């Protein structure tokens with residue numbers, strides 16, 4: 181799967197960020213990146229069945245894991261991630277780690293683009309729109325907790341679109357309502373339709389942040405804050421195919437994979453999502469994205 185020749189430029193990068201500071205319930209997100217990368221290297225089929233291609237053989241995909249970050253403050257980790265991304269031209273997927281790592285990607289996007297031209301498409305059980313986590317974290321409350329990342333994105337001027345939502349506080353509910361943010365919730369209101377989601381995204385450029393708890397927990401059981409319900413594998417991956425083929429995806433992350441060492445399904449599913457994102461993006465950039 182991964183290219184080991186560092187002297188040639190990569191077409192895509194996968195960067196693991198083993199950072200779990202601020203996890204609120206289940207632990208182990210720091211083990212996510214290595215487990216996902218191992219699945220990509222050893223378990224994933226290189227044949228991509230929706231396009232009948234072998235993108236791993238067509239393109240150079242490189243991987244790395246950011247080191248010496250586990251003891252950093254969230255602010256320091258975010259700066260380090262943004263700095264690493266600022267030196268990469270290739271399409272990049274970040275692997276968390278807790279959802280806080282996405283703010284590093286948002287900061288690097290802000291350096292390259294006008295944030296109002298970008299929609300952060302969030303697949304997540306939670307809104308992550310708390311101003312800080314002081315309602316449940318009395319010891320060391322932070323505005324860079326994983327429960328705050330979409331609030332920070334809104335403040336940074338990005339447009340947002342949330343999908344799979346089914347757990348949030350009253351403050352988050354009021355914030356999203358007041359700002360008229362598109363929220364595609366599970367089980368309340370209309371059933372999710374890909375057409376509706378695409379229509380709610382007003383920008384050409386999209387950054388995709390996938391908190392694996394947005395999916396049904398039968399697909400990603402090992403995650404920090406699992407919530408019943410969630411989008412199906414078929415819906416989520418179909419959404420990604422449509423979004424990537426019709427819009428300009430400028431980056432992505434997959435976060436909150438917390439392998440439990442028992443069932444390998446969570447890391448396998450995250451590895452498959454990562455390969456899907458890279459495959460469709462690179463085929464599209466090459467003018468070769470055709471679904472068979």
Ligand SMILES: [Mn+2]
Nearest residue numbers: 279304308391
């Ligand atoms: Mn989240």
